[in-house]
Amino acid sequence: MKKIIIFIFLLTLTFINANNIAANSPYLYDANKNKDFESADKYFPKIDKKQYAEYPNSTLNYKGMILYKDIGKSLQKEAKRFHIITNDDHSNPNISPERQVYLFYSARLMENNNRMEYRFIIIDAETEDIIAEGSGDGLYSPNKKD
DSSP: OHHHHHHHHHHHHHHHHHHHHHHTOSOSBOOOTTSOOOOHHHHGGGSOTTTOOOOTTOSEEEEEEEEGGGHHHHHHHHHHHTTBOOOOOOOOTTBOTTOEEEEEEEEEEETTTTEEEEEEEEEETTTOOEEEEEEEEEEBOTTOOO
């Protein structure tokens, strides 16, 4: 009987400790900016082409490993370069801003060069979970100057 009580006590302590560890982080994906992962170019061939593929004859193909907090800046930099009107905001309260992710982005001109079609995928560098993916189009203004 004594062994059963001790076993139950130890089991209870284990669950309490596990809950405390989980409660210490507000994120499902914690910061990992100091860890090393393979480059985006080396990781790219591993992506399921049904999930993401670059456009044939694309105007832009971007492959990068960046911090989650920098996704908006990276997309805006490319959008500005190609004069795409965009308001993409990839914020997620479950992902630490200091988390490393792979960002793959492909875009091509369409409709007499007045619009640009794009697709992207964001993959967690550590777990290889897909965080976000999508596609769409935006206005393209080739006459504007940077």
